[in-house]
Amino acid sequence: MAEPIYQYYSAVREQPVEWLWYPYIPYGKLTLLQGDPGEGKSTFALHLAAALTRGSPLPDGTLIKNKATVIYQCAEDNNEDTIKPRLISAGADCNRVAFILDSEDSLTLDDQRISKALEETSARLLIIDPIQSYIHQDGDMQSATRMRNLLRRLSSVAEKYRCAMILIGHLNKSSGGKSIYRGLGSIDISAIARSVLMIVRDEENPDIRYMVTVKQSLAPEGPPVGFILDQETGFHWIGRCSMPSEEKVIVARSKSKKETAKDLLRIILSAGPVESKEIFRRMEWLNISERTVRSAQHELGVVPMKRGNVWYLSLPGEDTVDQEEP
Numbered sequence: 596m597a598e599p600i601y602q603y604y605s606a607v608r609e610q611p612v613e614w615l616w617y618p619y620i621p622y623g624k625l626t627l628l629q630g631d632p633g634e635g636k637s638t639f640a641l642h643l644a645a646a647l648t649r650g651s652p653l654p655d656g657t658l659i660k661n662k663a664t665v666i667y668q669c670a671e672d673n674n675e676d677t678i679k680p681r682l683i684s685a686g687a688d689c690n691r692v693a694f695i696l697d698s699e700d701s702l703t704l705d706d707q708r709i710s711k712a713l714e715e716t717s718a719r720l721l722i723i724d725p726i727q728s729y730i731h732q733d734g735d736m737q738s739a740t741r742m743r744n745l746l747r748r749l750s751s752v753a754e755k756y757r758c759a760m761i762l763i764g765h766l767n768k769s770s771g772g773k774s775i776y777r778g779l780g781s782i783d784i785s786a787i788a789r790s791v792l793m794i795v796r797d798e799e800n801p802d803i804r805y806m807v808t809v810k811q812s813l814a815p816e817g818p819p820v821g822f823i824l825d826q827e828t829g830f831h832w833i834g835r836c837s838m839p840s841e842e843k844v845i846v847a848r849s850k851s852k853k854e855t856a857k858d859l860l861r862i863i864l865s866a867g868p869v870e871s872k873e874i875f876r877r878m879e880w881l882n883i884s885e886r887t888v889r890s891a892q893h894e895l896g897v898v899p900m901k902r903g904n905v906w907y908l909s910l911p912g913e914d915t916v917d918q919e920e921p
Contacts, residue, residue, distance in 0.1 A: 612624075612813050612814070613757065614814075615647070615719065615720060615759045616643070616653055616657055617657065617814060617817075618808075618811060618813070618814035618815060618816065618817045619790060619792060619806075619808065619811075619817055619820075620643075620759050620761065620790060620792075621759060621789055621790060621813055621814075622719065622757050622758065622759045623753050623754045623756075623757045623758065623759070624750065624753055624754070624759065624760070624788075624789040624790065624813070625746065625749065625750050625753060625760050625762060625787060625788045625789060625790075626759065626760065626761045626762070626788060626789070626790040626791075626792065627726075627761075627762050627764060627784055627785060627788040627790070627791045627792065628640060628761050628762070628763050628764070628792045628793070628794065628806075629763075629764045629765075629766055629791070629792070629793045629794070629809075630765070630766060630793055630794035630795065631765070631766050631796075632765050632766075634794045634795070634796055634804060635794055635804050635822070635824045635830075636724075636763050636765075636794050637669070637671075637672075637681075637724055637763065638681070638685075638824060638830055639794060639804075639806060639822065640667075640722050640724065640761055640763060641667070641681050641682060641685045641687070642685045642822075642830055642832075643720075643761075644665040644667055644682075644685070644687060644692065644720060644722060645682065645685035645686045645687035645688075646659060647659055647662070647663050647665055647719065647720055648662060648663065648664070648665055648687050648688040648691035648692060649662065649686060649687070649688055650662040651686070654820055654822070654832035654833070654834040654835070655820065655834050655835045656834075662688070662691065663691070663717075663718070663719035663720065664691045664692070664693060664716045664717060664718040664719065665687075665691060665692050665693070665718055665719070665720045665721075665722065666692075666693050666694060666695065666712055666713070666716065666718045666720070666721045666722070667682075667692055667693075667694055667722045667724070668694055668695055668697075668702065668721070668722065668723050668724065668729075669694075669722075669724040670724070670725065670728035670729065671724065671725065671728070674694065678694075684829065684830075685830070693712065693716050693718065695708050695709070695712050702729060703729055703730065703731050704723070704726070704729050704730065704745055704746070704748075704749050705745055705748055705749065709721070709749075709752060710752050710755075710756070713752070713756040713758055714756065717756075718756075718758055719757070719758055719759060720758065720759045720760075720761070721753075721758055721759070721760045721761070722760075722761045722763065723760070723761070723762050723763065724763040725763045725764055725765050726762040726763060726764050726784070727764065727765065730745075742784065743786070743787060746784060746787040746788075747787060750787055762784070762788070764784070785809075785810060785861070785862040785865055786865045788810070789811075789812045789813050790808070790810065790811050790812070790813070791808070791809040791810035791811075791862055792806055792807070792808060792809065793806070793807050793809050794806055795807060802823050802824060802825045803821060803822075803823055803833070804821070804822055804823075804824055805819040805820065805821050805822075805836070806819060806820040806821075806822075807819045807877075808877075809859060809862050809863060809877075810862050810863055810865065817835070818835045818836065818837065819835070819836055819837070820832075820833070820834065820835055820836070821833030821834065821835075821836040852882075852883050852884075852887045853887055853890055853891050853894075854891075855883065856878060856883050856887050856888050856890075856891035857891040857894065857895055859877070859878065859883075860874070860888070860891055860892065860895055860897055860908070861895070861910070863877065864897065864908060864909060864910045865910070867909070868900060868907040868908065868909040869907060869908060870905055870906070870907055871899065871906040871907060871908050872906075874888065874908055875888060892908065895910075895911075896911045897909065897910060897911070898910070898911060
């Protein structure tokens with residue numbers, strides 16, 4: 596008898612999404628954490644990992660139910676003189692932080708060692724830092740199909756082992772090069788990731804950074820989370836906070852506001868239509884004016900649509916109502 600090729604949803608058992616940190620980082624899914632080099636992405640991730648290994652509360656007061664093992668895979672820093680001292684400084688239990696041995700055979704995102712390590716350690720969090728270092732050197736990163744297939748396979752591994760996976764990505768200052776190196780421009784990564792977060796810096800107070808939500812597919816968007824990264828006193832959580840428009844924030848210094856707005860529109864709308872006023876609100880956090888957003892919207896061919904009395908924006912190709920925004 597041939598294998599069935601379909602199934603009715605009546606046979607599917609519903610289950611809630613499990614969260615490492617609601618509503619930012621889900622278990623069993625991919626989360627993309629982006630930002631300019633040097634903005635504190637790795638430090639942020641290490642302090643999150645430390646809290647998980649110690650069972651310490653997260654900066655907004657969220658309690659870690661159970662201590663857990665973390666796999667921190669970093670291609671840019673030395674284990675002995677950089678990563679372990681940072682883990683100790685963050686208060687991590689180093690008996691619960693592992694890394695995959697790859698000095699002789701480079702690790703890639705589709706490597707079977709990832710599944711094996713998750714199975715043997717029962718890790719609940721895997722951090723890949725940065726994602727660009729774990730793509731096949733001969734891989735065609737321009738290919739949307741190949742990138743999506745690669746990340747879907749990684750997503751399946753995350754789901755199988757109920758492990759939260761954080762992929763750290765740099766925003767490259769160059770607008771040239773292959774698409775994955777453009778950070779926010781990599782729609783193929785952000786489309787598969789269920790959560791896209793970004794680290795940005797306060798222009799008035801450079802030691803203050805914010806983690807902001809760019810895309811969240813599984814829950815309502817959470818407020819920004821602030822932290823201080825100071826050369827003398829180190830890392831300190833601020834916690835959930837607001838970012839008034841008068842607090843200017845640097846997103847991608849080498850890009851124009853319009854190019855940044857276009858990148859953000861691609862990511863925010865990759866999960867489907869979003870209310871227009873919500874788009875403008877998020878852009879305002881990043882000091883991007885409504886006028887700039889509308890110009891970026893026009894150049895991308897983003898389509899306005901009305902549902903009831905509410906206006907939404909959608910990427911070209913979505914089912915839309917052919918109307919013009921007021």
